[in-house]
Amino acid sequence: MRNAGTDDRDSQQRRYIEAAGGPGDLIQLAHGEGGLLTRRLEEELFLPAFRNPALERLADASVLPLPGSGRLSRFDPSTLVITTDTFVVTPRRFPGGDIGRLAVCGTLNDLAVSGARPLALTVAFVIEEGLPLTELQAVVASIAATAREAGVPVVAGDTKVVGRGEADGLFVNTTGVGVLRGLPAPGADRIVPGDRVFISGDIGRHGVCVLSTRAGLEFEAALESDVAWVGPQIEQLYGAAGQEAVHAMRDPTRGGLATVVNELASSAGVGVILDEAAIPVSPPVAAAAEWFGLDPLYLSCEGRFVAFLAGDEATAAAARSASLIEIGRVVSGPADRLPRDQAACARPGGGVALGREAVPGPGEVWLRTHLGAHRPLELLAGAPLPRIC
Structure with missing residues (x-):
């Protein structure tokens, strides 16, 4: 006998196939790139089939309290x-x-x-x-x-x-x-308006390194992947800022910085503004990315992490002591959502109006450009760099 849970999972999987264009559709390289199609596979195919509380967070790893365990201690x-x-x-x-x-x-x-x-x-x-x-x-x-x-x-x-x-x-x-x-463990559910966004180093090196090696190209400045174990820097951050101040972390691998921040903003229901001038991109990476016609914000990193930290100055100082670089802020939350027909002024992607300032709405990410304007940063939608990891 089939139960309601099984029927619900099957119907969700059928809806995914129908939305994708039918059972004859083929998997594309973009389904493996960490962007929009990857997210659809996760949310509309895999999650309905395997749904459980540990998997529902769609995080980098799942937390599994064992049966009979009590309240968590530090270790x-x-x-x-x-x-x-x-x-x-x-x-x-x-x-x-x-x-x-x-x-x-x-x-x-x-x-x-x-x-x-x-x-x-x-x-x-x-x-x-x-x-x-x-x-x-x-x-x-x-x-x-x-x-x-x-x-x-x-x-x-x-x-x-x-x-x-x-x-x-x-x-x-x-x-x-x-x-x-x-406790508390980092997660998107702990991100709140006022949080500051940090990156642990310059971005895009792994992506352009692999792409240039694959193409057999050599640039004037040598390109080298950033692949590294980030554990020691994270321990340094915890030691300086404390467990409570570290609200969320992710490593910006497939889809790069822009995709990871979008995923966290969407999961948390918050709006984020990143500052283009603050995001570290080395000159060799910037030059190579321009040559390939790629945006460094979407290029893979394999030895970096993004951290959403409490917004106070002491935490910011602690992050800087761990060699983190501040690149943005969380500027709105779920309570700031407004109907689009009530928007007070034109803004990228819709957004909301807080006072006289237009800010991204829940789940939106904007980039403040070098010129001071704002543009939306979306999830990666194509496959510019397949088989990057």
Whole structure:
């Protein structure tokens, strides 16, 4: 007998197929780019099929209180945080890293921005027949070295080999398990008007590095991926600002800074303004992005994190002491929502009017440009850079 929950899930999945254009539709590269189509897959296909409280947050990792666990302490081994990721980057080796280092850092960073201290990793390989053994040995050595650097053991794994032409050389899947470092844990539900937005370093380096390597291009200034383990900088932030002040964090991988801030703004129901002049983009990245016709705000970072922090000056000073850079503010919340026909003045994307100032409405992100004007920043809608991680 089918229950109501099963019927509801099935109907949601049917609506997704119909909205996509019918069961004959094909998956596009853009479905894997972390933007609008990825979000639709998550919200309209996967979430209805697998719905549970841990998954509903659609965060970088899921928090799993174990049965019988009590109130969390600062370091409670009864509360696990888990995340998984698959890496298909091409080329598999690039300046600053390779698929092995990327896999370890990407998974551990998802745990760290979710407020967890990593405990262990698993690694699985899908290998195409004909891959040189020396390349596999190099990737394994890279995984081992990066895991040792982070102080996290690889405790389980799996290997599958497929025939020639059935995979593109090598894919790597990693799963990370950690423990919540304390309460309150960071999350979109803690973002409020007045929060300040910070970034941990310059943006876009991984994206342009992989793209230029793939294209066989060399620019006057060397481009190198930023792939790195962000845990030490996050620990420094917690130590300086305190647990309460860290409201939310994400790592801006696929879809870059603009997409991650949009996702958090949408989940929290807040409006955000980012300051273009404050967002750090190195001259080599800016030049390469302009050459490729890409916006650095949408380029992948693999060793950076975005933090939404309490808006007081003491917290801002603590963030700067951890080498974070302030790039924006949360300027409106759910209570500020107005019908569009009541908008007091023209503004990007609709927005709301607080006093005489037009600000982004709940779920909207605006960019204050170098000229002082505002333009909306939307979710990534295409596939400018497939297989970036």
